[in-house]
Amino acid sequence: MLEGTQAGNSFDINTCGLVSNALNGKAQEQNNGRGRKDGCVLVGSKSHQGNEVYNDIVLDLKDSEISNRHFLIKYDITTQEYYLRDLGDGNGTFVRLDNALQLKTGFIISFGDSHMFMQITEDFNSDISKLEIQFLDGPKTDEKYSFSMLKNSKPV
Numbered sequence: 365m366l367e368g369t370q371a372g373n374s375f376d377i378n379t380c381g382l383v384s385n386a387l388n389g390k391a392q393e394q395n396n397g398r399g400r401k402d403g404c405v406l407v408g409s410k411s412h413q414g415n416e417v418y419n420d421i422v423l424d425l426k427d428s429e430i431s432n433r434h435f436l437i438k439y440d441i442t443t444q445e446y447y448l449r450d451l452g453d454g455n456g457t458f459v460r461l462d463n464a465l466q467l468k469t470g471f472i473i474s475f476g477d478s479h480m481f482m483q484i485t486e487d488f489n490s491d492i493s494k495l496e497i498q499f500l501d502g503p504k505t506d507e508k509y510s511f512s513m514l515k516n517s518k519p520v
Contacts, residue, residue: 375421379441381405382420397421408433408451467495478502 376383380401397420398406408419410432423430435457438447450457458474471482483496495511 375405377405377437377439377446379403379439403438405437406433406451407435407437472500476502478504 381403382397382405398417405421406419407421407423409423409430410418411422412418419433423434431451433451435451436449438449439445440447448457448459456472456474467482467484469482469484473480473482478499479501481498481500483498485494485496486492487494491514492512493514495513497509497511499505499507
């Protein structure tokens, strides 16, 4: 269930995109969202732009942090996996992680009021890998931390 939708609402998504929705197991009026069959399900706070449907799923929230077009869900037929992508409107999309995630340059990690930017650099003249963290928001705004490690070393 997506936060902001009516409790018990479910959505059928396949390789074409949004197929239908149901409330408490009962089919609702046919809602194929944008009806584009492009494999993408767009989610946001705006239902229409002009005469066209703007999002497949509209989050009916009175929350200014939900963007007009906030994120998309896509099913990849080759990997048989669903993917979620933040559409970069500035407010972010957050997912609870159950497993470890490999950090990559450009990741922004948020917790509480803090947001940290990750930068990973490799020194090809030596065996040193460096992780730099810069706080973008919160009580430590603009503070930077660096961690260096030999590339092939094992934790102690």
